[in-house]
Amino acid sequence: MQKDPKIIVALDFPSEEPALALVDSLNPELCRLKVGKELFTRSGPALVKSLQARGFEVFLDLKFHDIPNTTSAAVAAAADLGVWMVNVHASGGARMMEACRTRLESFGADRPLLIAVTVLTSMGDDDLRGIGIDVSPAEQVSRLAALTADCGLDGVVCSAQEAPKLKAEHGSGFRLVTPGIRPLTADKGDQQRIMTPADALRAGSDYLVIGRPVTQAADPLAALEAIHAEVAGL
Numbered sequence: 202m203q204k205d206p207k208i209i210v211a212l213d214f215p216s217e218e219p220a221l222a223l224v225d226s227l228n229p230e231l232c233r234l235k236v237g238k239e240l241f242t243r244s245g246p247a248l249v250k251s252l253q254a255r256g257f258e259v260f261l262d263l264k265f266h267d268i269p270n271t272t273s274a275a276v277a278a279a280a281d282l283g284v285w286m287v288n289v290h291a292s293g294g295a296r297m298m299e300a301c302r303t304r305l306e307s308f309g310a311d312r313p314l315l316i317a318v319t320v321l322t323s324m325g326d327d328d329l330r331g332i333g334i335d336v337s338p339a340e341q342v343s344r345l346a347a348l349t350a351d352c353g354l355d356g357v358v359c360s361a362q363e364a365p366k367l368k369a370e371h372g373s374g375f376r377l378v379t380p381g382i383r384p385l386t387a388d389k390g391d392q393q394r395i396m397t398p399a400d401a402l403r404a405g406s407d408y409l410v411i412g413r414p415v416t417q418a419a420d421p422l423a424a425l426e427a428i429h430a431e432v433a434g435l
């Protein structure tokens with residue numbers, strides 16, 4: 202396997218059958234896979250094991266957000282599954298994030314990367330105002346990223362638009378995982394804060410989360426290879 206593929210394909214499928222049909226057309230040297238709420242709720246740990254058995258590393262994207270005791274137990278369950286990355290919502294607060302980080306220490310060097318979601322890439326100014334947050338998405342992302350870094354987590358999920366500022370503030374070791382990636386020819390869909398794959402990496406993204414531009418493509422492997430070629434060498 203290539204040491205550190207930058208592309209994470211989001212397996213947003215309703216069940217195991219179409220997910221595995223797509224996965225069997227992909228190449229683990231070019232990407233990792235993200236399992237989110239819909240697929241995990243249907244197919245659970247067995248599906249994660251099937252993906253790992255096919256040579257793919259898995260980002261378990263369940264965006265945990267609960268009291269510290271519950272959330273830290275959930276990330277430990279993810280670590281038991283042997284996933285590469287797991288995430289929580291930064292808005293769960295410092296005590297929650299610290300409890301998760303501490304709990305994962307017992308898994309040693311093989312522990313999953315622990316990443317916090319800042320402001321969802323589907324949200325803009327109006328959405329934030331609607332939940333009582335009167336600063337821009339970029340300001341709220343900075344604030345939550347600083348809290349995440351203070352808690353010793355490995356990085357954040359953010360939009361690539363915020364990446365230059367966060368890299369400057371937190372350095373290269375703080376991973377930036379960026380959804381809302383759209384090749385120039387792809388539909389924006391429900392995403393608001395978007396960027397092309399190459400621009401996102403130039404902006405400082407470490408990992409590109411890409412769903413529909415690959416999974417809904419007529420030829421998913423060709424779409425993945427085209428994105429891989431676009432970002433090769435960046």
Ligand SMILES: O=C(O)c1cc(=O)[nH]c(=O)n1[C@@H]1O[C@H](COP(=O)(O)O)[C@@H](O)[C@H]1O
Nearest residue numbers: 211262320321322358380381410411412413
């Ligand atoms: O945590 C995530 O992965 C995530 C955070 C975020 O702010 N925005 C976001 O789109 N995502 C996920 O990234 C994927 C994006 O998929 P596409 O919009 O189809 O490329 C989906 O699986 C989302 O759940």
